[in-house]
Amino acid sequence: MVERRQPIQIDEAVERVMAYPLEVRTENVSIVQSYGRIVADDLRASHPVPSFNRSPYDGFAIRSVDTASASRETPVLFRVIGEIGAGQVFQSEVGEYEAVRIMTGAMIPTGCDAVIMLELVHEKNSSEIDIKRQVKHHDNISFIGEDTEEGEIIAKAGSLIHPGIIAQLATFGVANVSVAAQPVVGILATGSELVDVNEPLEPGKIRNSNAYMVAAQVLRAGGIPVMLGHVEDKIEPCMKIIREQLHKVDLMITTGGASVGDFDLVPEIVKQLEAETLFNKVAMRPGSVTTAAATKSGKLLFGLSGNPGACFVGFELFARPVIRRSQRAKAHLPLSKGTLGVDFPKPNPFTRLIRGKLEEATGEHIVYPSGLDKSGSVVSLAEADVLILLPGGTRGYEKGDKVDVLILNSIEGSDSSWEKFFKS
Amino acid sequence: MVERRQPIQIDEAVERVMAYPLEVRTENVSIVQSYGRIVADDLRASHPVPSFNRSPYDGFAIRSVDTASASRETPVLFRVIGEIGAGQVFQSEVGEYEAVRIMTGAMIPTGCDAVIMLELVHEKNSSEIDIKRQVKHHDNISFIGEDTEEGEIIAKAGSLIHPGIIAQLATFGVANVSVAAQPVVGILATGSELVDVNEPLEPGKIRNSNAYMVAAQVLRAGGIPVMLGHVEDKIEPCMKIIREQLHKVDLMITTGGASVGDFDLVPEIVKQLEAETLFNKVAMRPGSVTTAAATKSGKLLFGLSGNPGACFVGFELFARPVIRRSQRAKAHLPLSKGTLGVDFPKPNPFTRLIRGKLEEATGEHIVYPSGLDKSGSVVSLAEADVLILLPGGTRGYEKGDKVDVLILNSIEGSDSSWEKFFKS
Numbered sequence: 001m002v003e004r005r006q007p008i009q010i011d012e013a014v015e016r017v018m019a020y021p022l023e024v025r026t027e028n029v030s031i032v033q034s035y036g037r038i039v040a041d042d043l044r045a046s047h048p049v050p051s052f053n054r055s056p057y058d059g060f061a062i063r064s065v066d067t068a069s070a071s072r073e074t075p076v077l078f079r080v081i082g083e084i085g086a087g088q089v090f091q092s093e094v095g096e097y098e099a100v101r102i103m104t105g106a107m108i109p110t111g112c113d114a115v116i117m118l119e120l121v122h123e124k125n126s127s128e129i130d131i132k133r134q135v136k137h138h139d140n141i142s143f144i145g146e147d148t149e150e151g152e153i154i155a156k157a158g159s160l161i162h163p164g165i166i167a168q169l170a171t172f173g174v175a176n177v178s179v180a181a182q183p184v185v186g187i188l189a190t191g192s193e194l195v196d197v198n199e200p201l202e203p204g205k206i207r208n209s210n211a212y213m214v215a216a217q218v219l220r221a222g223g224i225p226v227m228l229g230h231v232e233d234k235i236e237p238c239m240k241i242i243r244e245q246l247h248k249v250d251l252m253i254t255t256g257g258a259s260v261g262d263f264d265l266v267p268e269i270v271k272q273l274e275a276e277t278l279f280n281k282v283a284m285r286p287g288s289v290t291t292a293a294a295t296k297s298g299k300l301l302f303g304l305s306g307n308p309g310a311c312f313v314g315f316e317l318f319a320r321p322v323i324r325r326s327q328r329a330k331a332h333l334p335l336s337k338g339t340l341g342v343d344f345p346k347p348n349p350f351t352r353l354i355r356g357k358l359e360e361a362t363g364e365h366i367v368y369p370s371g372l373d374k375s376g377s378v379v380s381l382a383e384a385d386v387l388i389l390l391p392g393g394t395r396g397y398e399k400g401d402k403v404d405v406l407i408l409n410s411i412e413g414s415d416s417s418w419e420k421f422f423k424s
Numbered sequence: 425m426v427e428r429r430q431p432i433q434i435d436e437a438v439e440r441v442m443a444y445p446l447e448v449r450t451e452n453v454s455i456v457q458s459y460g461r462i463v464a465d466d467l468r469a470s471h472p473v474p475s476f477n478r479s480p481y482d483g484f485a486i487r488s489v490d491t492a493s494a495s496r497e498t499p500v501l502f503r504v505i506g507e508i509g510a511g512q513v514f515q516s517e518v519g520e521y522e523a524v525r526i527m528t529g530a531m532i533p534t535g536c537d538a539v540i541m542l543e544l545v546h547e548k549n550s551s552e553i554d555i556k557r558q559v560k561h562h563d564n565i566s567f568i569g570e571d572t573e574e575g576e577i578i579a580k581a582g583s584l585i586h587p588g589i590i591a592q593l594a595t596f597g598v599a600n601v602s603v604a605a606q607p608v609v610g611i612l613a614t615g616s617e618l619v620d621v622n623e624p625l626e627p628g629k630i631r632n633s634n635a636y637m638v639a640a641q642v643l644r645a646g647g648i649p650v651m652l653g654h655v656e657d658k659i660e661p662c663m664k665i666i667r668e669q670l671h672k673v674d675l676m677i678t679t680g681g682a683s684v685g686d687f688d689l690v691p692e693i694v695k696q697l698e699a700e701t702l703f704n705k706v707a708m709r710p711g712s713v714t715t716a717a718a719t720k721s722g723k724l725l726f727g728l729s730g731n732p733g734a735c736f737v738g739f740e741l742f743a744r745p746v747i748r749r750s751q752r753a754k755a756h757l758p759l760s761k762g763t764l765g766v767d768f769p770k771p772n773p774f775t776r777l778i779r780g781k782l783e784e785a786t787g788e789h790i791v792y793p794s795g796l797d798k799s800g801s802v803v804s805l806a807e808a809d810v811l812i813l814l815p816g817g818t819r820g821y822e823k824g825d826k827v828d829v830l831i832l833n834s835i836e837g838s839d840s841s842w843e844k845f846f847k848s
């Protein structure tokens with residue numbers, strides 16, 4: 001029995017799954033383990049940076065007032081009364097016509113209000129220097145709080161932790177970082193035609209590539225994939241695994257069993273789980289037959305197509321943002337612009353998402369389909385770095401048309417891609 | 425004693441370190457562990473895909489010749505002699521006016537040369553259908569090798585393994601993937617001003633943020649960082665650690681001890697190791713005082729500045745490409761174009777690399793400095809997503825000028841950024 005499916009628009013489908021956000025959990029990880037994780041809560045500076053007035057150069061700390069009469073013709077003599085290495089604190093106060101040799105990053109000694117760079121000074125001997133120019137009040141001092149004031153946000157919740165953010169965390173002594181916990185995503189492939197990656201092919205069979213692909217998509221989105229193997233197109237073995245595993249995961253993804261044909265498992269799974277169908281058809285190609293459902297315990301189930309291209313797109317559009325949002329990260333693939341490198345003459349009532357390659361030519365982004373534009377093509381997935389968006393309608397598209405593209409390999413996300421797409 | 429330093433251009437410095445490539449090693453990892461790793465050797469298709477002629481739709485497999493007279497007015501009756509589920513092989517040959525119900529992805533039965541989609545057929549009863557249109561020879565058949573032919577390259581050496589490539593690996597049964605081994609990078613911070621990330625600040629001190637930042641940069645480049653702690657600005661403790669650890673790592677990085685001041689450790693380290701200095705000054709800001717040296721045993725040593733901005737840039741320009749190249753990956757940060765959002769009126773004889781933010785405005789990339797443009801600023805690193813390149817010379821730059829930018833958070837790299845930059 002084939003259930004009647006009513007297609008809805010992509011943005012509406014996205015909205016429906018985002019209304020069922022996963023629980024946001026946090027955990028602490030050591031700073032050395034934090035690269036690539038996502039900041040769970042706004043982090044604030046626990047002290048100003050610099051935390052003391054310091055010298056940005058190697059030079060001499062002085063009182064600027066003592067250079068008032070200095071010039072090339074009338075140099076002023078300073079007595080060098082000591083030196084301050086990095087990390088040292090000069091213990092006495094610096095007086096009139098006294099100078100202290102100071103290293104880059106060292107603390108300005110009491111009494112001094114300026115630093116003159118080493119290169120601009122004439123060192124007469126180990127204890128005397130001549131200064132031949134006026135030095136201004138506050139010259140060459142990096143002031144307390146100049147970089148960051150105490151209490152400033154140093155990393156916003158949802159930020160991906162990259163090297164620059166790690167430098168911030170270390171600077172402020174955040175040895176343990178509160179990061180978003182990674183949601184656990186169960187992945188089950190269905191299909192009597194499937195053999196596993198380590199099994200030999202047989203006539204009529206193909207290898208289970210979708211589960212491995214989805215696992216990598218889960219990793220890219222920041223989740224933890226749990227491989228639940230593959231089962232034939234029968235409801236019993238499928239439900240057995242889902243019932244055993246559902247409570248262990250945050251999200252369950254099936255791939256396959258979602259065609260309009262006789263072996264359409266997904267509606268039956270949804271029914272047996274007494275889950276609420278959020279949608280079971282989306283006005284897009286590939287991936288129109290994509291299902292999302294919410295169980296009573298608040299878990300999301302995605303029934304993705306068994307077709308590699310459709311499965312890929314269904315994940316990126318609907319499962320990815322849920323996984324990302326549960327880590328407070330920007331949810332969606334970022335939207336950008338491109339210029340079509342080829343014609344797409346055939347109109348399609350549904351919005352098309354073409355796996356594409358982006359080429360940079362004289363400042364312009366030209367986009368081409370990557371490999372065969374068939375939803376079953378795996379090679380086109382391997383080469384794709386964008387999804388080219390062609391809104392559905394009664395006309396085709398021509399080479400040179402400006403189009404929207406979704407960037408696949410971005411490590412940052414976007415909060416508003418679909419809004420922008422459907423309003424543009 | 426301060427060694428005389430002769431600045432060289434960035435591209436020349438890059439060339440000198442790239443002439444000392446690290447050894448390329450490979451290792452096998454399970455496909456489920458391969459996400460984010462780099463393909464070590466060209467991988468070729470071990471069989472065609474599809475590996476059999478298959479149906480791209482749910483429908484009926486027929487002999488197209490039998491529909492020659494079919495029309496709306498004169499439907500042709502076919503006898504349904506069986507069905508082929510996914511993964512099944514139909515055992516007998518299909519004859520005149522016979523049809524076999526076929527599922528998406530299933531193997532075309534012997535005798536048939538076309539498929540008609542389910543929606544286009546009138547099912548009279550469970551064993552008879554009417555076809556009301558002509559079906560062409562080879563209609564709706566996905567042919568053997570249509571997606572990939574046997575022997576085609578499915579993933580090139582140096583490719584980053586992303587979900588689309590994993591789909592390819594799984595399709596061809598590559599359960600264990602030969603990937604580039606991750607080079608091991610020792611990281612030692614020097615500086616008497618340093619306290620560790622878990623220690624309280626004291627007057628005049630700062631936390632060791634560079635080592636953690638560099639560790640994350642190493643991870644981003646695909647290497648394995650080994651934290652060697654921090655030592656005061658003295659040659660003995662520094663050499664002790666370097667001598668103990670050098671044979672355990674592929675690459676050694678020090679940060680700090682590289683100023684032009686009195687505590688300039690790096691030349692002494694190079695000397696004691698009897699290493700060959702490749703360069704010790706680069707015509708760039710920040711990071712002009714960056715050293716690279718090659719030991720007799722063929723290991724590279726990088727002496728990066730203790731200044732966070734200079735350290736960051738020194739790593740990305742010189743250490744990153746070595747780490748990436750040793751994995752056969754595209755070595756350099758990719759170059760792109762941007763439009764300056766602010767003036768940089770002051771000319772500089774050295775090429776400047778401004779930590780910047782890229783904003784997208786109506787298809788144009790506008791670039792701004794991120795935070796304080798001082799080399800010591802850590803906040804500007806946290807917010808940077810590009811390095812804005814301002815070639816050295818006698819003039820400044822104005823808002824609106826087109827400039828080159830290096831993309832920091834790209835997961836792909838470039839083989840030729842510096843070539844392009846210095847020739848453009």
